[in-house]
Amino acid sequence: MTATPLSHTGMAARVAQDIPDGSYVNLGIGMPTLVGNVVSAGKEIVFHSENGILGMGPAPAAGEEDWELINAGKAPVTLVPGGSYFHHTDSFMMMRGGHIDVTVLGAFQVSAQGDLANWATDDAHLPPAVGGAMDLAVGAKRVLVLMMHTTPDGRPKLLPECTYPLTAAQVVDRIYTELAVIDVTPAGFLVREMVEGLTREELERRTAAPLAYADEVTVLAPPVR
Amino acid sequence: MIDKRVGSLAAAVEGVEDGATVLVGGFGAAGVPVELVHALLEQGAKDLTIVTNNAGSGETDVAALIRERRVRKIICSYPRSAGSIWFEEFYRAGDIELELVPQGTLSERMRAAGAGLGGFFTPAGADSLLARGKEVRVIGGRRHVFEEPLRGDVALVQALRADRWGNLVYNKAARNFGPTMATAAELTVVQVRAFVELGELDPEAVVTPGIFVDRVVEVAA
Numbered sequence: 042m043t044a045t046p047l048s049h050t051g052m053a054a055r056v057a058q059d060i061p062d063g064s065y066v067n068l069g070i071g072m073p074t075l076v077g078n079v080v081s082a083g084k085e086i087v088f089h090s091e092n093g094i095l096g097m098g099p100a101p102a103a104g105e106e107d108w109e110l111i112n113a114g115k116a117p118v119t120l121v122p123g124g125s126y127f128h129h130t131d132s133f134m135m136m137r138g139g140h141i142d143v144t145v146l147g148a149f150q151v152s153a154q155g156d157l158a159n160w161a162t163d164d165a166h167l168p169p170a171v172g173g174a175m176d177l178a179v180g181a182k183r184v185l186v187l188m189m190h191t192t193p194d195g196r197p198k199l200l201p202e203c204t205y206p207l208t209a210a211q212v213v214d215r216i217y218t219e220l221a222v223i224d225v226t227p228a229g230f231l232v233r234e235m236v237e238g239l240t241r242e243e244l245e246r247r248t249a250a251p252l253a254y255a256d257e258v259t260v261l262a263p264p265v266r
Numbered sequence: 267m268i269d270k271r272v273g274s275l276a277a278a279v280e281g282v283e284d285g286a287t288v289l290v291g292g293f294g295a296a297g298v299p300v301e302l303v304h305a306l307l308e309q310g311a312k313d314l315t316i317v318t319n320n321a322g323s324g325e326t327d328v329a330a331l332i333r334e335r336r337v338r339k340i341i342c343s344y345p346r347s348a349g350s351i352w353f354e355e356f357y358r359a360g361d362i363e364l365e366l367v368p369q370g371t372l373s374e375r376m377r378a379a380g381a382g383l384g385g386f387f388t389p390a391g392a393d394s395l396l397a398r399g400k401e402v403r404v405i406g407g408r409r410h411v412f413e414e415p416l417r418g419d420v421a422l423v424q425a426l427r428a429d430r431w432g433n434l435v436y437n438k439a440a441r442n443f444g445p446t447m448a449t450a451a452e453l454t455v456v457q458v459r460a461f462v463e464l465g466e467l468d469p470e471a472v473v474t475p476g477i478f479v480d481r482v483v484e485v486a487a
Contacts, residue, residue, distance in 0.1 A: 126438055169364075
């Protein structure tokens, strides 16, 4: 492959480009948290954290951590002017009730129907843990998945059917990987953007489900902010 | 005269019985009523069902209860976190029962109990393994799973300030499960950093009205 895949920051910046000004957004744990660092200055985006924060700001300076102000990943954060605190039931009401405009989630697998598997693998050694993943996946108006195109050992994560336990069925709207931007449509995966130099054959080799292509597949490049 | 203040942590957890279901507030370490949980450990109640978001970490609070074999079952959304060594050890040995619940469902089940409702249908988890054995109904074209209310015998909650009526305000994201748990138990016990005079809390800003609270104890920060 002669193509240059996007960096994690480049992938996050590409996602941020699709988040409209004024959106209420919940970012999942892991790579999705990067999206918070790359939102363009001209947009006012309100970040929600499941543990009862709207208007979550960036990490505090060293020495200024408040351990009663943390994010879903239990890391210290800050509150922006206009932010608010509320209790868990209200927080999940916002999530399930369709009040969150966009969520960006990581995933182990996504199926061509938009099924999402991001809470459990088949590793029976680990006790199961789900957190807020299921509430968020069914509740957010738009579910964006940000993930590497394949597993570290090269197995496809875009599949005809998920083999790992489902978080939710038919919820994913769009997938951003280091190689491509792919929509989930009623007819399956539809490639919208690909990195320069990547051939369709190379992309298909890394994808286990059939791919359709938009009439005009554009170049996936990290946006200039 | 109403005075819900008690003078010691021991008095705060007095009467918790073996086999009790105990709701324990907190998300990660934020909002965990650590001193109350340690008082419960001291008090000696065993065979407990603990309802809490995480399974404790390190050697303190819920992790200490597990280590000392006081916990028969844990109901939570995310038991596997950094340092949750005691839960993981007991889980692998088959010495603790786990009921895994999506986080919003966990909170809403307690809200239903506190609100006197017989449960609810939620889309969260309806297409997952966690819906196994439960009633699933299509509502508005979407699959929903029926979830029952979850009531505690006791709730242990941390707040920032309380007056003698048990009105509460919280601190930042340490609020998390506290206000819901306070409504959902027969006996709600709250630890606060400071007592204030009746009338001193802004009535517009009271988060948990004292009607939901039975005992409050002051724990110095």
